[in-house]
Amino acid sequence: MRILFFCLTIVTIVSCNKPQAETPKPEQHAFAIAIHAGAGALKKGSYTPEEEALYHAKLKEAAQVGYDMLKRGDSATQVVVAVIKILEDSPLFNAGKGSVISNDGHIRMDASIMNGKTLDAGSINNVQTIKNPITAAKAVMEKSKYIMFTGAGAEAFAREQGIEFIDPSYFYTPRQVARWKEDKTATDEKTIHYVDSMLALQNGTTAWLPYELSLGTVGCAVKDKYGNLAAGTSTGGLMHKKFDRVGDSPVIGAGTYAYNKTCAISCTGTGEDFIKTVAAKTVSDMMEFKGMSLDEATHNMIHVRFKEITGDGGMVAVDANGQVSWQYNSDGMFRAFVNESGEITTAIY
Amino acid sequence: MRILFFCLTIVTIVSCNKPQAETPKPEQHAFAIAIHAGAGALKKGSYTPEEEALYHAKLKEAAQVGYDMLKRGDSATQVVVAVIKILEDSPLFNAGKGSVISNDGHIRMDASIMNGKTLDAGSINNVQTIKNPITAAKAVMEKSKYIMFTGAGAEAFAREQGIEFIDPSYFYTPRQVARWKEDKTATDEKTIHYVDSMLALQNGTTAWLPYELSLGTVGCAVKDKYGNLAAGTSTGGLMHKKFDRVGDSPVIGAGTYAYNKTCAISCTGTGEDFIKTVAAKTVSDMMEFKGMSLDEATHNMIHVRFKEITGDGGMVAVDANGQVSWQYNSDGMFRAFVNESGEITTAIY
Numbered sequence: 266m267r268i269l270f271f272c273l274t275i276v277t278i279v280s281c282n283k284p285q286a287e288t289p290k291p292e293q294h295a296f297a298i299a300i301h302a303g304a305g306a307l308k309k310g311s312y313t314p315e316e317e318a319l320y321h322a323k324l325k326e327a328a329q330v331g332y333d334m335l336k337r338g339d340s341a342t343q344v345v346v347a348v349i350k351i352l353e354d355s356p357l358f359n360a361g362k363g364s365v366i367s368n369d370g371h372i373r374m375d376a377s378i379m380n381g382k383t384l385d386a387g388s389i390n391n392v393q394t395i396k397n398p399i400t401a402a403k404a405v406m407e408k409s410k411y412i413m414f415t416g417a418g419a420e421a422f423a424r425e426q427g428i429e430f431i432d433p434s435y436f437y438t439p440r441q442v443a444r445w446k447e448d449k450t451a452t453d454e455k456t457i458h459y460v461d462s463m464l465a466l467q468n469g470t471t472a473w474l475p476y477e478l479s480l481g482t483v484g485c486a487v488k489d490k491y492g493n494l495a496a497g498t499s500t501g502g503l504m505h506k507k508f509d510r511v512g513d514s515p516v517i518g519a520g521t522y523a524y525n526k527t528c529a530i531s532c533t534g535t536g537e538d539f540i541k542t543v544a545a546k547t548v549s550d551m552m553e554f555k556g557m558s559l560d561e562a563t564h565n566m567i568h569v570r571f572k573e574i575t576g577d578g579g580m581v582a583v584d585a586n587g588q589v590s591w592q593y594n595s596d597g598m599f600r601a602f603v604n605e606s607g608e609i610t611t612a613i614y
Numbered sequence: 615m616r617i618l619f620f621c622l623t624i625v626t627i628v629s630c631n632k633p634q635a636e637t638p639k640p641e642q643h644a645f646a647i648a649i650h651a652g653a654g655a656l657k658k659g660s661y662t663p664e665e666e667a668l669y670h671a672k673l674k675e676a677a678q679v680g681y682d683m684l685k686r687g688d689s690a691t692q693v694v695v696a697v698i699k700i701l702e703d704s705p706l707f708n709a710g711k712g713s714v715i716s717n718d719g720h721i722r723m724d725a726s727i728m729n730g731k732t733l734d735a736g737s738i739n740n741v742q743t744i745k746n747p748i749t750a751a752k753a754v755m756e757k758s759k760y761i762m763f764t765g766a767g768a769e770a771f772a773r774e775q776g777i778e779f780i781d782p783s784y785f786y787t788p789r790q791v792a793r794w795k796e797d798k799t800a801t802d803e804k805t806i807h808y809v810d811s812m813l814a815l816q817n818g819t820t821a822w823l824p825y826e827l828s829l830g831t832v833g834c835a836v837k838d839k840y841g842n843l844a845a846g847t848s849t850g851g852l853m854h855k856k857f858d859r860v861g862d863s864p865v866i867g868a869g870t871y872a873y874n875k876t877c878a879i880s881c882t883g884t885g886e887d888f889i890k891t892v893a894a895k896t897v898s899d900m901m902e903f904k905g906m907s908l909d910e911a912t913h914n915m916i917h918v919r920f921k922e923i924t925g926d927g928g929m930v931a932v933d934a935n936g937q938v939s940w941q942y943n944s945d946g947m948f949r950a951f952v953n954e955s956g957e958i959t960t961a962i963y
Contacts (some may be wrong), residue, residue: 384890391764411859412886415740415764418858509767510760512897518867518892537761541733543867543895550899574733 294587296335296603297488300327300348302358303481304533304579307597309614317613320357324601324611327351331487332603341487341495341529342403349376349399349499356438358599359481361397363438366445370456370463372436374501375440375515376402381494381523386412388515389419396431399499402515404428412517414556416509434466440502448505457512481599484512484531486583492537494529494583496521503536512536518546525585527552528559534578534595535544542570548582559584567592620892629849641935643953646837649676649697651707652830653882653928656946657716658963669706670880673950676700676839681834681952690715690836690844690878691729691752695925698725698748698848701832705787705924707948708830712787713850715794719805719812721785723850724864725751730843730872737864738768751864755775761866765858783815790853797854830948831863833870833880835932843878843932845870845894852885861885874934876901877908883927883944891919897931908933916941 302324319421337346353361364372369609376398377388387406390413395401401423405414414422422429442464446457486496498521501515513520514537520536522545523529530545539545544566552563563582571577573596579593581600589602597614651673661669673877688696702710713721725747726737736755739762742751749774754763763771764832773779791813795806833847847870849863862869862885869885871894872878879894888894893915900911920926920943930941930949938951946963 277936375796379890386890391767409857410886411857413860413865415858415860418740418856422857469634507767508758508760509764511762511764516865516867517889518865518895522892537759540866541728541735543871543892544872546867546892546895550896550903554899554903612710 267465282303285301291613293594296490296600297583297587297589297604298331298335298344298348298485298582299589299591300331300483300485300584300601301531301533301579301581301591302322302352302483302599303600304593304595305481306595307599307613309335319330320599320613321611323355323357324599328543328601328603328609328611331485331611332607335487335489336605338490340491341489341493342378342406344489345378345485345495345497346399348402348485348487349483349497350397353397353499356440357481358483359501360499362436363441363481364436365441365504366437366460366464368450368452368505370452370459372433372501373506373509374398374499375511376497376499377515377517377521378402378406378497379495379517379523380406381496381522381525381529384524386517386521388413388517389415389423390511390515390595391416391509392419392423393433394430395423396429399497401426401428402497413515421501432466434463437463437467439464444504450505474597482533484514484533484581486531486581487530488529488583488585488587492524492525492585494523494585496523496529496531498531498533513539513544516540518543520545521548522549524549528582528584530563530580530582532578532580533598534593535576538574538576538578539573542566542574542576544580548580552584560590561587563590563592567594629683637716643837645839646932646938646953647677647680647684647693647697647834647937647938647951648930648932648940649673649680649832649834649950650842650880650882650928650940651701651832651948653942653944653947654830655944656948656962669948669962671707672701672704673948674958677950677952677958677960680834681956681958684836684838685954686886687839688699689840691719691727693836693838694727694834694844694846694921695748695752697834697836698832698846699746702746702748702848705789706830707832708850709832709848711785711828712790712800713785714790714853714855715809717799717854717856717880719801719808721782721850722855722858723848724745724860725846725848726864726866727751727755727846728799728844728866728872729755730845730874730878733873735866735870736936737762737866738764738772739860739864740765740858741768741772742782743779744769745778745784746771748846750777751773751846762864780813781814786812788813793853799854808947831882832931833863833882835878835880835930837878837932837934837936841934843872843874843934845872845878845880847880847882855885862888862893865889867892869894871895871898873898877931877933878928879931881927881929882947883942884925887920887923887925887927891915891923891925897929901933907939909939912939912941916943
């Protein structure tokens with residue numbers, strides 16, 4: 266672990282010297298994956314070296330699984346699901362296990378996936394007992410002629426499709442419960458008791474981590490061997506959210522988009538900023554209609570257009586040539602990247 | 615009424631001679647409104663002259679109210695809400711009263727609105743007891759920092775904001791109940807009894823109309839005196855829908871978009887086709903990034919890009935110059951248009 270951490274730190278330091286130019290140089294790749302696990306106020310020093318190493322290791326694990334799958338010929342959509350499942354299963358991120366908690370004490374999750382070859386997409390929101398929301402989104406895409414199912418309806422569909430369900434207590438982690446309680450909008454005693462009881466049902470194996478991180482949506486963009494693109498995103502949304510609020514993650518065009526002619530994109534940040542600018546589709550359109558490169562388009566979106574609306578967040582993307590791009594205007598963004606060389610890069614700041 | 619119908623028929627016939635070129639000629643307008651009330655298999659002869667006259671009259675009423683408001687200086691977003699409310703209140707369309715019925719016998723409605731000056735937007739879906747869903751969408755836009763609320767959460771927010779609620783039986787109409795029963799996916803006796811009991815609570819004043827129409831989403835795009843654009847859309851979704859399915863109407867970028875630099879758009883048709891192409895935002899981006907006129911961009915979207923995905927539907931739009939455009943690839947689309955001249959055009963086929 267120490268050796269791994271040391272190697273990853275070097276990559277991080279090297280990439281941090283040129284914060285705006287850190288995206289890999291333009292080059293074609295037979296296949297590639299770009300992963301994010303949230304952008305936000307990730308100032309250096311927020312985490313201890315040991316904690317940082319945990320994040321790097323989990324991102325590397327996800328990238329390695331995706332790489333192995335792509336190398337053996339799995340499809341972009343299969344890889345999107347496999348990568349995101351690993352991040353959903355980890356309590357380190359705000360998606361699946363580790364999701365933030367709504368104001369009423371319940372956990373509600375959103376996810377989406379899109380196939381760049383067919384433009385088919387699947388999206389669910391406000392689900393509470395689906396272990397891996399991204400698997401349900403893929404089922405909507407592949408097993409229904411619709412794209413977007415919500416709440417109890419989405420869960421009913423997932424049940425028909427044999428998607429794995431789990432007791433809602435599974436998603437509660439000490440870190441998120443502590444953050445939920447710290448927020449002064451915490452509600453009545455009954456709700457607090459409910460949240461405590463959910464956490465108590467966990468058996469204590471959940472690692473405690475600092476809770477500075479307020480955004481930790483996960484997602485990835487993939488190009489496979491066959492030249493097909495796909496993207497997916499999964500999130501627990503906003504801490505103390507109300508009114509079954511939905512952000513950009515399950516909105517096709519905003520938080521997720523994939524189109525073989527241009528690129529695949531997954532976003533993270535203040536969801537409303539991505540919805541009002543339809544951020545992912547705008548990047549695709551700047552490439553298609555204005556002839557921008559992937560890097561020019563993502564840079565324009567996050568550092569020019571977002572400046573006009575004081576937008577906040579970041580995105581990872583892969584284009585039809587396997588070129589990878591990531592951009593963010595926050596202090597940091599958990600991210601990883603790998604192409605057919607097999608060399609995995611992970612970074613936070 | 616006969617005279618009115620005669621005049622409107624002339625407009626319709628004239629415009630039908632050039633089905634692709636029917637959009638008004640490019641010209642600047644101080645203000646303008648484009649309204650649609652659904653595109654679909656509207657073959658000539660589906661309606662009797664008397665029935666057609668009812669549709670023309672309701673579209674004209676909505677356009678007249680919008681015109682009067684714009685003339686006296688009301689804002690684009692105010693006009694969007696006022697126009698859509700009139701259509702929601704009519705049993706002629708699939709939005710508000712007259713909405714289609716879900717497979718489980720309940721009525722679930724979606725709506726969205728967007729302000730082209732600020733890019734602020736509001737969106738709700740799967741609401742069951744809000745009399746005018748478009749008013750709730752506007753409240754989300756103006757009274758919260760979020761954009762998209764769903765289901766019971768959206769209703770809870772609307773209640774806090776003093777939005778008008780109504781008994782769910784209000785939305786049931788003989789036409790839609792008959793169509794719901796005709797569909798062979800009609801469910802168990804208990805559900806049928808529920809639907810019958812909802813309809814029985816109506817006092818018989820609801821006009822019976824033929825039920826050939828399968829799509830009747832309503833929406834409008836507006837440019838006001840101050841040069842600001844806005845768009846909104848409202849729908850009951852799909853007959854016999856399941857799993858709290860959401861179409862394009864409440865998805866910003868897909869069914870609704872407004873941006874002062876380009877245009878305001880509202881769409882209708884097979885929602886998934888508009889979501890996967892992010893149709894409204896794509897039109898805006900073809901104008902912004904490719905320099906297309908409004909009419910070129912809407913035409914490209916509906917008659918070129920939709921052909922590639924066998925997409926189905928139509929859209930109405932207004933650009934920053936007050937130029938209006940409408941396009942559809944179905945047999946017909948209920949629509950109306952008015953500019954500062956005050957001359958209202960309505961058409962179906």
